[in-house]
Amino acid sequence: MSEFLYLYRSADRGGSPEQLQQRMQKWMAWMKELGAKGHIKDQGQPLERAGKLVKGKQKTVTDGPFAEAKDVVGGYTLVEARDLEQAVELSKGCPIFEADEGTVEVRPVMKMNM
Amino acid sequence: MELSDHLFRREAGRMVATLTRIFGVCNLALAEDVVQDAFCRALEVWKFRGVPENPSAWLMATAKNRALDVLRRERTARIFAPELGRLLESEWTLAPVVEELFAANAIKDDQMRMMFSCCHPRLPEEAQVALILHILCGFSVDEIASAFVSSHAATEKRITRAKKVLAQSKKLFDIAASADFSARLPAVHVAVYLLFNEGYHGASAESAVRGELCLEAIRLAALLLEHPLAATRTTHALGALMCLNAARLPARVDASGNLNQLFDQDRSLWDRELAGKGLKLLDLAASGTELSEYHVEAAIASIHAAAPRVQDTDWNAIVSLYDTLMTIRPSPIVALNRAIAIGQREGPERGLEEIRAITNPDRLGKYPFYHAALGEFEFRRGSQPMARQHFQKALALARNPMERHFLHQRIAACEC
Numbered sequence: 214m215s216e217f218l219y220l221y222r223s224a225d226r227g228g229s230p231e232q233l234q235q236r237m238q239k240w241m242a243w244m245k246e247l248g249a250k251g252h253i254k255d256q257g258q259p260l261e262r263a264g265k266l267v268k269g270k271q272k273t274v275t276d277g278p279f280a281e282a283k284d285v286v287g288g289y290t291l292v293e294a295r296d297l298e299q300a301v302e303l304s305k306g307c308p309i310f311e312a313d314e315g316t317v318e319v320r321p322v323m324k325m326n327m
Numbered sequence: 328m329e330l331s332d333h334l335f336r337r338e339a340g341r342m343v344a345t346l347t348r349i350f351g352v353c354n355l356a357l358a359e360d361v362v363q364d365a366f367c368r369a370l371e372v373w374k375f376r377g378v379p380e381n382p383s384a385w386l387m388a389t390a391k392n393r394a395l396d397v398l399r400r401e402r403t404a405r406i407f408a409p410e411l412g413r414l415l416e417s418e419w420t421l422a423p424v425v426e427e428l429f430a431a432n433a434i435k436d437d438q439m440r441m442m443f444s445c446c447h448p449r450l451p452e453e454a455q456v457a458l459i460l461h462i463l464c465g466f467s468v469d470e471i472a473s474a475f476v477s478s479h480a481a482t483e484k485r486i487t488r489a490k491k492v493l494a495q496s497k498k499l500f501d502i503a504a505s506a507d508f509s510a511r512l513p514a515v516h517v518a519v520y521l522l523f524n525e526g527y528h529g530a531s532a533e534s535a536v537r538g539e540l541c542l543e544a545i546r547l548a549a550l551l552l553e554h555p556l557a558a559t560r561t562t563h564a565l566g567a568l569m570c571l572n573a574a575r576l577p578a579r580v581d582a583s584g585n586l587n588q589l590f591d592q593d594r595s596l597w598d599r600e601l602a603g604k605g606l607k608l609l610d611l612a613a614s615g616t617e618l619s620e621y622h623v624e625a626a627i628a629s630i631h632a633a634a635p636r637v638q639d640t641d642w643n644a645i646v647s648l649y650d651t652l653m654t655i656r657p658s659p660i661v662a663l664n665r666a667i668a669i670g671q672r673e674g675p676e677r678g679l680e681e682i683r684a685i686t687n688p689d690r691l692g693k694y695p696f697y698h699a700a701l702g703e704f705e706f707r708r709g710s711q712p713m714a715r716q717h718f719q720k721a722l723a724l725a726r727n728p729m730e731r732h733f734l735h736q737r738i739a740a741c742e743c
Contacts, residue, residue, distance in 0.1 A: 233370055234334060288375055
């Protein structure tokens, strides 16, 4: 088994209370299913959408990313899968794809002993 | 931890009501933004960490913190609730005041205040109902449009206009002013009643939506019953009538989505618990001297509830209740129902006679069940071709696939 990081991005914050609740229930069902099959190493954490960006030799601090930006990482999960192919397959069940421009970035975690 | 059904929708109403109390009715849109924000935050956090022990409290606390942020950030730029005056201006009083406003009892009062504010005399009744559904029951424009079989654009326009009227009213309705309260209460009753009827008889094809509207109406009535000034005999009667009628909902539409008339329903499917609750409310409603149309309608529903089989129905009592209803709130629909009850008691000929005797039946002509009732009585007295014609007319006016299906079946029966 290898480890993979899922990075979730979506800008979709709309929907009626009922739709949001349904979306929530789909997320929980998906996470639960991944967990039941032994694929979850760490459920991960949500990330605040706004923070600070520290950059360059001058260590300039700016605001960002911005909450409205579409490419903000909203959270991550650490999963275990046979290979990248399986990790990608598993990610396809994520309800984020129902949101506008929702993406899951699947990144293999480098192995230490290589 | 599982989320209970419609939790978000319910909480939306509670949160908007409380936030509007804090921000002032002119900032209704801001309150709605804060609520949306709280839900999005819940979605983001809960999907990783699971649903908290008490999701309602979590949402409320999130809304409260957001409210404090907004008040601190914008108190110089915006005018918030004039009712709260300077209490929100000073950092000393801000947090304790907001804390108090988020107490459980305060939230109940906020919902009441909002319900009364939505029944603004400048708003037409349909707009009041749409506004209540939107603000207090957390339905989106699309969900309301689908429940009322109306277009998105028309519903949005209606709600936007209604919100404007509400926001311009400067202050939320003062539920402590007892004279105003009693004066506005009948309008609130009407709105809740219309909401219930929309669910019960409404035009929406989706049976799920309809049942939910009925439950929302019952929930709002329960809220009224918890408030000392609102818990009048008439409110009890309204609650009774809704519980007793809603108790029949499980048998009204069968598993394949077919509409069953009262006469053909499998009465074992009726919700006994809800009916029992309705009867209790009716007892309480009847303990005074008030007699409203809700009392009479509840009494009619209670007689149906008491009959284990349709042939056990006390039609005498029902006819006399419709007579009473015709004196306190006459309408062509009441007259039609009275005629149907007489037909049940005295046979189809008499039923037809009574239907034909209805004065100014013009409006009834557009009502599919007027023609269906004529068809039913013609059918029973054996004149199938006449019955068929009436059912055809009803079919042309039917408002949803369920009604159409039902009428197709009746037409087919005429040809046997």
